Amino acid sequence: MKRGLITWDKAELPPSVFEARLVRARAALAKHDLPALLVYSDVRRSTEGRHLTNFMPYWNRSLIVIPRENGPVLLCGLSPRVYPWIKSVTVFEEIRPASKLVPTLLQLCAERGWIKLGVLDLAGLPHEIELPLEVSDIKLDLTDEAEIAMHRRAAQMAREILAAELANGAGLTDYQFSGRLERAFRWAGAEDLVLLFSTGDSAPRPARGSMLGDQYSVAVALEYRGHWVRITRAHTSDEAAKMLQDAFAAAEKVSGGIFALHVEIKYGGGRLFHGDTCYNGSAL
Amino acid sequence: MNTRDWDSILLYGNSWRKDPFRSLVNFNFSGSHALARLSRSGEIAVTFSDPWDAENGSAKLATDFACAFSGGASAVAGLEFMEERFVAACGRLPVSATGDVEELRRVKTAEEIGYIQQACDLADRGYQRFVEAAEPGLREFELVAEVEAFLKENGAEDNFMLIASGGTEVVGMKPPTDRILQKGDSITTELTPQVNGYYAQICRTLVLGDPSPGQLQSFAIFSEAQQAAQDLIKPGITAAAAARAQNDVFRKHGYGDYTGAKYTRVRGHCLGLYPDETPHILEDVEYVLKQDMLVIAHPNTYLPLSGYMVFGDTLLLTESGNIRLNKTEKKLFIK
Numbered sequence: 001m002k003r004g005l006i007t008w009d010k011a012e013l014p015p016s017v018f019e020a021r022l023v024r025a026r027a028a029l030a031k032h033d034l035p036a037l038l039v040y041s042d043v044r045r046s047t048e049g050r051h052l053t054n055f056m057p058y059w060n061r062s063l064i065v066i067p068r069e070n071g072p073v074l075l076c077g078l079s080p081r082v083y084p085w086i087k088s089v090t091v092f093e094e095i096r097p098a099s100k101l102v103p104t105l106l107q108l109c110a111e112r113g114w115i116k117l118g119v120l121d122l123a124g125l126p127h128e129i130e131l132p133l134e135v136s137d138i139k140l141d142l143t144d145e146a147e148i149a150m151h152r153r154a155a156q157m158a159r160e161i162l163a164a165e166l167a168n169g170a171g172l173t174d175y176q177f178s179g180r181l182e183r184a185f186r187w188a189g190a191e192d193l194v195l196l197f198s199t200g201d202s203a204p205r206p207a208r209g210s211m212l213g214d215q216y217s218v219a220v221a222l223e224y225r226g227h228w229v230r231i232t233r234a235h236t237s238d239e240a241a242k243m244l245q246d247a248f249a250a251a252e253k254v255s256g257g258i259f260a261l262h263v264e265i266k267y268g269g270g271r272l273f274h275g276d277t278c279y280n281g282s283a284l
Numbered sequence: 285m286n287t288r289d290w291d292s293i294l295l296y297g298n299s300w301r302k303d304p305f306r307s308l309v310n311f312n313f314s315g316s317h318a319l320a321r322l323s324r325s326g327e328i329a330v331t332f333s334d335p336w337d338a339e340n341g342s343a344k345l346a347t348d349f350a351c352a353f354s355g356g357a358s359a360v361a362g363l364e365f366m367e368e369r370f371v372a373a374c375g376r377l378p379v380s381a382t383g384d385v386e387e388l389r390r391v392k393t394a395e396e397i398g399y400i401q402q403a404c405d406l407a408d409r410g411y412q413r414f415v416e417a418a419e420p421g422l423r424e425f426e427l428v429a430e431v432e433a434f435l436k437e438n439g440a441e442d443n444f445m446l447i448a449s450g451g452t453e454v455v456g457m458k459p460p461t462d463r464i465l466q467k468g469d470s471i472t473t474e475l476t477p478q479v480n481g482y483y484a485q486i487c488r489t490l491v492l493g494d495p496s497p498g499q500l501q502s503f504a505i506f507s508e509a510q511q512a513a514q515d516l517i518k519p520g521i522t523a524a525a526a527a528r529a530q531n532d533v534f535r536k537h538g539y540g541d542y543t544g545a546k547y548t549r550v551r552g553h554c555l556g557l558y559p560d561e562t563p564h565i566l567e568d569v570e571y572v573l574k575q576d577m578l579v580i581a582h583p584n585t586y587l588p589l590s591g592y593m594v595f596g597d598t599l600l601l602t603e604s605g606n607i608r609l610n611k612t613e614k615k616l617f618i619k
Contacts, residue, residue, distance in 0.1 A: 003432065003445045005425040006459050042365075044300035044316075058459040059444075079549060081456035081586075123369035179437025186429030194314055195436075196336070203336035206312050206441060 001043060002058040002223070004191040008089040012153075012225070013054065017146040018091045021052050022066060028138055029068045034118040037138060038105070039064040040125055048120050050226035051142045055090045056191065063101050063129075065108060075104045102129060109133065143258060147227070148279055151258055154224035155277045155284040157188055158231040162220060166235050170214060174199075174207035177218075185222060192223035200270020204232070215240075217273040219262070229284070230260035232275030240267040244274035258284075285324045288359065293381045295320040296362035296370070302481075303557035304362035304382065307389050310481050312441055313337040317349045321357065361385035389556055391576045396482060397600060400555065400578055403440075403484035404598050404609040406477045410435050410443075411486050411612050414475065415619060418490055420467050424449055424460035427471075435477045444476035444483065444559040452498070454591035455547070457584075467493040472594045474584075476559045483559040486610050487582045487596035490617040502590035503616040506583055509533035510595050510614075513552065513565075513581035518605045523569040527551040530583040531567060539587055548585035555580060555598060577601045578609075 025037050041049035042061040049064045050056050053072055060077035067073070072091060075098040076083070083095045098104035109117070116134035119125065123137070161184045169177035174197040185193050196204035196219040199212060204219040212235075219232040234244055247263040262275025276283040285293060297305025297318045305318045308328065315334020322328055330343035331352040338345035346352040349370065356374035359381035360366065371377065392400065410431055417430040424447055435443050446457035449471045457472055465471065469492045476485040489506075491499055509530040516529045530551045531543040542548070552565030555578040563571035565581060573579065582596025597610040 001444050001459075003428055003443070003459050005462060007462060042300060044298055079456055079545075081547070082458050085458055085461070123372070124367045126365045127368055127371045128364040175439050176437050179433040179435075182436045183429055183433035186432055187426055189425070196314055203339045205336065205340045206314055207436070207439075209439065 002056065002192045004186050004193070004223075005189045006056055006058060006089060006191055007189075007225070008054050009225070013146060013150065015091065017144075018052065018054060021144070022072065022091075025052060025066050025140060026068050028140060029066075029118055032118060032136055032138065034116060034136060034138075035068050035112070035114045036109075037066040037118045037120060038131075038135075039066065039120045040129060042126075045124070046226065047228070048140075048142065051147065053091045054226070055086065055092065056226045061101065061126075063098070063105055065105070067112065073108065075101055075108070077101065102131065106132070148258065148284070150225060150227040151229055151277060151279070152284040154222055154227045154229040155231060157185075157190075157224055158220050158222045158229055159233075159276075161185055161188060162218065162231060162233045166218065166233055169212045169216060169218065169235060172212055174210050174212060177212055178207045181218070181220070185220070190222055190224060191226065194221040195219070196221075198271060198273060200268075200272065202271075204273060215268060215270060215272065217271075219273065219275065221260075229277035230262075230275060231277065232262045232273045234272040234274055236267065236272055240265070240272055243267065244272060248274050248276065285322075285358075288381075288384070290324070290358035290381070292321060292323050292357040293385075294353070294357045294360040294362075294374075294378070295322065295381075295385065296360060296366050298362075298365065301362060301365050301558070303389075304385060306481050306557050307361070307385060309341075311337075311341045312481065313341065317352075319349075319352045359384075386562065390554060390561070391574050392556065392578060393576075396556070397576065397578075399480040399482040400484050400598070400600075401609055403477050403479040403482055404486075405611070406435060406438055406440055406479060407475050407484050407486040407598075408610055408612045409438065410440075410475050410477055411473075411488055414473060414488075415490055415617055418465060418471055418492065418619060420465050420492055422465050423462045424465070425462060427465070428460040431475065439479060440477040441481070442478040444474070444478075444485075446474045448472045448592055450591060452588060452591040455586045456592055457594070465492060468496070470499060470591055470593065472584075472592055474582075474594060474596075478559075481557050483555050483557070484578070484598045484609065485555060485559065485580045485582075485596065486598070486612055487580070487584060487594035488612065488617055489593050489595060490619060492619055495616060495618055496590075498589035499593075499616065502587045502593050503595070505533060505537050505539065505587070505589075506593055506595040507614065507616075509583035510581055510597070513583070514597070514599060514606065514608065517573065517579060517581060517599055517601065519573060519575045519601055519603070521573050523563045523565050523571045523573065524567050526573070526579070526581060527565045527567045527569070530565075530581065534583070534585075542585050542587055551583055552579055552581040552596065554578060573601055575601050575603055579606075
């Protein structure tokens with residue numbers, strides 16, 4: 001579950017950002033002559049819902065409904081006791097309790113007279129969300145300037161903390177070092193964190209008590225205010241660090257969009273990894 | 285599989301619900317998806333969506349993960365939360381094996397109980413760290429950062445954790461906010477570290493400063509309710525009876541209204557590869573508890589005396605009763 005700081009800093013992401021995103025979603029609905037857009041959201045899959053409403057479920061599952069004419073509605077598996085908090089960190093003014101998501105959705109559709117819906121990534125819906133309605137698959141481009149800026153902020157945070165902490169892992173176990181990194185990242189406001197370590201004899205993997213020696217790699221997947229980035233760095237010699245940077249510079253030109261990329265070299269009898277989150281061919 | 289006449293089953297896991305997959309292949313994958321295919325003859329084939337998982341787990345890689353489902357299977361554990369594109373890739377629609385696999389998972393082996401005991405020990409030490417770190421002036425998320433760091437330093441794979449702080453205005457727990465802890469606060473937490481795949485839980489309430497008469501009176505009710513469940517739980521008892529034992533204490537003290545869905549979720553649940561396993565401890569759940577199941581009984585709810593309060597321990601059902609696996613003192617913590 002997400003157990004870091006979930007908040008909405010309106011100086012960082014002004015309400016106007018979400019208003020513009022909802023306008024784009026409604027334009028897509030108008031284009032397809034649909035009355036509302038359905039967006040599924042859970043702990044694993046929150047990117048689309050967060051982009052449109054700033055809702056990041058720390059647990060459980062939800063359906064987000066964006067009507068063409070009215071404000072978005074959250075159908076929520078979480079207790080109504082947390083709705084005031086949800087409203088304080090999202091754009092929602094209406095939240096309906098929904099221990100069973102589909103019947104609650106059908107009730108809303110009946111109230112509003114909807115007989116068809118657009119669904120963001122229809123094939124990605126969980127199997128249990130069976131919709132006895134006419135549904136259309138809707139695609140939305142989720143990349144805008146604010147999205148890129150937040151990813152850039154998350155990437156900067158990850159790079160800065162890793163730069164400050166990376167050398168401190170030498171002589172610790174990967175458990176001990178993961179604790180040290182958790183403390184640094186969560187104090188800085190990380191919502192969620194996945195840490196992987198390689199001592200040179202394997203690809204990066206979750207901590208398992210291995211001793212970190214003179215040379216190791218750490219991959220940090222960080223979620224900051226709903227925006228995931230992955231940064232991978234190696235603690236190694238200056239020569240190997242240069243080789244990794246050169247390899248990354250050569251590799252990163254081949255793709256587009258926001259994506260995580262890593263490269264690997266062999267050095268000193270072991271494997272080293274370096275990676276970053278990129279946009280349009282450059283590290284953010 | 286013989287009983288159901290299933291030739292093969294798939295056990296699917298994703299980064300939130302790893303548990304169906306890990307119930308057969310206890311490998312902590314870090315990518316988005318994992319799939320194990322079990323044939324009736326006992327052969328297991330594993331596929332991951334992430335190249336690092338595939339390499340570390342000596343398994344197949346499917347970057348287009350729908351390909352892992354080609355050929356289908358008789359049944360799937362985890363079918364309900366599989367993406368529809370994966371279900372479509374199975375061809376003929378498989379039936380769900382989720383319920384059958386969950387029932388198999390409920391009764392733990394000695395090895396599994398050993399992991400849960402380790403997780404309980406870590407939960408106890410983690411709560412000790414929680415109490416040490418909590419102080420006026422600290423923000424909720426900073427307190428969680430300290431506990432999270434401690435758990436990871438000491439080998440936790442993951443942790444399910446909720447928190448709340450404040451007084452009678454607090455009606456439930458959630459992820460940490462930037463609220464600053466103050467003298468007089470009740471600080472509630474569910475701490476649920478995961479060791480080798482298995483979760484154990486502890487629930488305790490800490491008061492910063494001298495507790496109010498309301499906080500003391502409230503805790504006495506919670507303590508009596510949790511003890512009532514602990515005294516009752518044994519093989520043959522239903523989840524409903526374990527819930528009723530707790531709720532009856534609240535009713536006896538005139539707080540029966542606070543045992544319903546408006547103020548609380550469940551009076552406990554099972555533990556294992558998922559931190560909130562079924563059956564839930566609720567008055568309408570007639571599931572009969574069995575030996576070697578792991579249950580937390582926690583009468584966590586809102587009371588107007590104190591605001592939201594929590595109290596609970598992980599219990600292992602033995603042949604004739606239960607053993608409390610947590611060692612943390614059963615008291616209202618005061619600092």
